[in-house]
Amino acid sequence: MSSQDNLTLDIADWIVRQSNAPLPANMDHHVRRMLLDHLAGVAASAVGDVSRAVGVHVSRSYTGSTSTAIGHGRTSALGAALLNGTNGHGIESDEGYTPGSMHPTSVVFPAVFAVAQERGISGERVLIASAIGMELACRIADAGHPATRNRHFHNTPIAGVFGAAAAVAVLLELDANGVANALGLAGSHASGVFEFLGGSAEVKRFHPGKAARDGIASADLAEAGLTGPTTIFEGRDGYFAAYAGDEGTDWFADTLTRGLGEDWVLLRTYVKPYPCCRHLHGAIDAVLAIRNEHALDAADISSIDVGTFAIATRHAGRVLDTILQAQLSLPFTVAVAAVRGAVTMTDFAETTRQDAEIVALMDAVTVRLDEAAEASYPKTGRPAEVAITTKDGRRLVHRVEQPYGEPTNPMSDADLELKARGLVEPLIGSDGAKQLIESCWNFDTLEFFDDLDAAVRAYSTTT
Missing domain, CATH: 1.10.4100.10 (2-methylcitrate dehydratase PrpD)
Incomplete structure (x- = not known):
């Protein structure tokens, strides 16, 4: 060959x-x-x-x-x-x-x-x-x-x-x-x-x-x-x-x-704004855009239609026994975005996976193949088109070609730092997060690894 x-x-x-x-x-x-x-x-x-x-x-x-x-x-x-x-x-x-x-x-x-x-x-x-x-x-x-x-x-x-x-x-x-x-x-x-x-x-x-x-x-x-x-x-x-x-x-x-x-x-390479499979991010971005543009409340939504590329349509699972299943589920993450206006690590906890409002809206999500998205992925885009039908009959549509964090829709250094802080501050505090950020930007040695390790282990002993 x-x-x-x-x-x-x-x-x-x-x-x-x-x-x-x-x-x-x-x-x-x-x-x-x-x-x-x-x-x-x-x-x-x-x-x-x-x-x-x-x-x-x-x-x-x-x-x-x-x-x-x-x-x-x-x-x-x-x-x-x-x-x-x-x-x-x-x-x-x-x-x-x-x-x-x-x-x-x-x-x-x-x-x-x-x-x-x-x-x-x-x-x-x-x-x-x-x-x-x-x-x-x-x-x-x-x-x-x-x-x-x-x-x-x-x-x-x-x-x-x-x-x-x-x-x-x-x-x-x-x-x-x-x-x-x-x-x-x-x-x-x-x-x-x-x-x-x-x-x-x-x-x-x-x-x-x-x-x-x-x-x-x-x-x-x-x-x-x-x-x-x-x-x-x-x-x-x-x-x-x-x-x-x-x-x-x-x-x-x-x-x-x-x-x-x-x-x-x-x-x-891209940076993820949401802690879930990247194939889901375009649809999440689209839902958030519709939600923000129309001041939409999840209670007003009748259905959500997601059109995307073939590989992403394989992520249509609705069994949420584990965090990973939720992180790989397009219907779940789209419902979370519509209800909460964000998708964060805490949204994959068991309480959220069992939230009645989110589960009900997840059942109203359909996932289908979008031929234009399929033609684009993976070489020129990672598209998703979302159409939300409201209970008063409106049809609100938004298409995302490149989700946030892609090189053509990049995440700034400042937003990257905010993401890092959001992940580590609950474990190592604001001072620890600051030290990690500075150590990475000014990287020269791996000596800070042991300090980071000790801080994380200290958190583990208290939980």
Whole structure:
């Protein structure tokens, strides 16, 4: 299935060359933005039930004290990556990349930070390694999507593990052959399917943590001398052949390499204003726009019609036994937006999931395929059109092409700070939030990780 000979080796060469160059100023700032968004989500997730369960596993299975698992103390690099990666995805607050439908920070940052602490690496090297790994992960996800999703795979772990392996390979200063072996080994770790959707399984949270851990293992094994297929991307039995199939044959090599090192696709990641699946955000934005423009009260609504792209229509579940089910439910989040005028983390609590007004309005929500939205997603938009019919017969329509937080509808640094404060102030207070924000904007070392960890653990002991 090769459409470009030596594709994996060419990418490995780029990784080595790029690792020896400073980041462009706009990329440096963007990675710091991503760092703040990521760590706020990690801290907020670290006190949840999924984090506790994975923490028990880490305490049983991993020994060491080289790296910080925020909210859980020191452990091995593998254990820290597993926990921090899980927590990075733990409340659905993590940014993402629309063309690839994946979340690079929750896989790559935890792997980089764990190894950087273990090996005593800090400063610009950490940011460069992170940027390279996330750039590669986004491109791999883009090259395979939506074929990979249509084959039931979760892009964040299956593409993310390559980004984590590449980033750690940069920290380990592997040569091009070593990087190619690390990528080849990562191909044997790529895993994660969407069967959690619609059920009560929480394994989705675990996927980035597993990929972060496995990315470290891939690079570490390559450094130790184990070889992997250096044709993992282009090979007949390689990643794209297995995960994208015939749908991926026409464009995957071009997507991986076009403008590589000059056009950073990572600059086109989005930030989430709402802690739920990104596929739902366009509809939420549309409901809020109608609500605000018409001073609409939820009691006046007769029905809500949501037209969107096909993958988003799969998120029409109405079973709300868990927080995750609610975070993946278009009918629920649209109803919350209509009733409360916002969608925040507290809106996914059991009391809200059982709120009679919200549940009744959720039953009045229909989700359908919008052909124009389907034609746009994922390459040019993430659209949703909402039509609200009121009890007095009005039909109020609003269409969103790009939800808030996309690069074409960006979230400001100030709003990003507000988001971070909203996530962490309940745990670590305003002073702790201020310290976290300043540490990310002025990032140079990972020393503040232990302070953040201690603050989160102090909160955990009081709840």
